[in-house]
Amino acid sequence: MIELQDLEKTYGGVAAVRALNLTVPEGELVALLGPSGCGKTTTLRMINRLLEPSGGRVLLAGQDTRRLKPEVLRRGMGYVIQQIGLFPHLNVAQNVATVPALLGHDRRATQTRVDELLALVGLDPDTFRHKRPGELSGGQAQRVGVARALAADPPVLLMDEPFGALDPLARERLQGAFREIQRRLRKTVVMVTHDIDEALRLADRVALMREGTLVQYGPPDELIHRPATDFVRQFLGEDAALRQLAGQPVSALMRRGPADPGRPAVDAALNARSALSVMVREGQDTLTVTQDGQPVGTLHWADLHTRAPR
Numbered sequence: 001m002i003e004l005q006d007l008e009k010t011y012g013g014v015a016a017v018r019a020l021n022l023t024v025p026e027g028e029l030v031a032l033l034g035p036s037g038c039g040k041t042t043t044l045r046m047i048n049r050l051l052e053p054s055g056g057r058v059l060l061a062g063q064d065t066r067r068l069k070p071e072v073l074r075r076g077m078g079y080v081i082q083q084i085g086l087f088p089h090l091n092v093a094q095n096v097a098t099v100p101a102l103l104g105h106d107r108r109a110t111q112t113r114v115d116e117l118l119a120l121v122g123l124d125p126d127t128f129r130h131k132r133p134g135e136l137s138g139g140q141a142q143r144v145g146v147a148r149a150l151a152a153d154p155p156v157l158l159m160d161e162p163f164g165a166l167d168p169l170a171r172e173r174l175q176g177a178f179r180e181i182q183r184r185l186r187k188t189v190v191m192v193t194h195d196i197d198e199a200l201r202l203a204d205r206v207a208l209m210r211e212g213t214l215v216q217y218g219p220p221d222e223l224i225h226r227p228a229t230d231f232v233r234q235f236l237g238e239d240a241a242l243r244q245l246a247g248q249p250v251s252a253l254m255r256r257g258p259a260d261p262g263r264p265a266v267d268a269a270l271n272a273r274s275a276l277s278v279m280v281r282e283g284q285d286t287l288t289v290t291q292d293g294q295p296v297g298t299l300h301w302a303d304l305h306t307r308a309p310r
């Protein structure tokens, strides 16, 4: 668990972050979201002490981070940024294996792990293992950065726009893969993003900031359905609920059980926003959900109002 208590940062008398209170529960993914200059990156960097707070404190598992040596603190916290800073003289595999090599882990086990992680982030190990960072596109380099952070296996990951340089399709794929890994490994993640879709899609909780203060902190559906202020409503936009549906498969919202094969059918892997389109087009409030062509359950209009249980 990470606790930010009355955290402040001022630059020449101007507050970049003010009286910020935020608790990041263990194993959850929290997105720091907000307009440019609202203090997201400053907040993130105070967590691993790349920046020293002007006031307040950060607790990691109940311990004041000022009592820890910065290098000890950072060993337990991966840091992924858009300009990844891969080592140019090392190949991709060596870059990913930097921390395991430093820690003296078994070489063969590390190599296997590196290949697994490269495949996981969508880079074919045979093609990319021996390439140098200079031979990679921005998006490929970004994936190597994510693989490297995961290879170090820290309990906490801090990420600043980690998927920013990717084209939309690749971004969605890497986001999905990352989310799946994060849940499986129960990493605690704090991610800075200005991409609303990314925050709503990936985060367990979204911290929406404005001018250095926290405006609202809660699960995505809370911000969407119970915005604390007009700013929250406007920032997320009127179509926030639809966007959230677009990020969820029908399988996450459906009711499993017997289904009427006579109704319009949608595949369980379809996204819920498209399923809604089918309801509207067909004038039906219930659809049959199929998997491999077989009916496996139903999707009701009412199911689209509630976010899937995690």
Ligand SMILES: Nc1ncnc2c1ncn2[C@@H]1O[C@H](COP(=O)(O)OP(=O)(O)OP(=O)(O)O)[C@@H](O)[C@H]1O
Pocket (backbone or CB within 6 Å): 011, 015, 016, 034, 035, 036, 037, 038, 039, 040, 041, 042, 043, 194
């Ligand atoms: N080293 C610095 N000196 C002076 N002011 C700074 C410094 N770093 C950041 N700021 C100011 O602090 C505020 C918050 O900056 P920060 O980078 O945290 O914002 P952000 O929300 O991450 O923005 P973006 O989405 O554009 O990256 C901004 O107004 C910025 O101009």
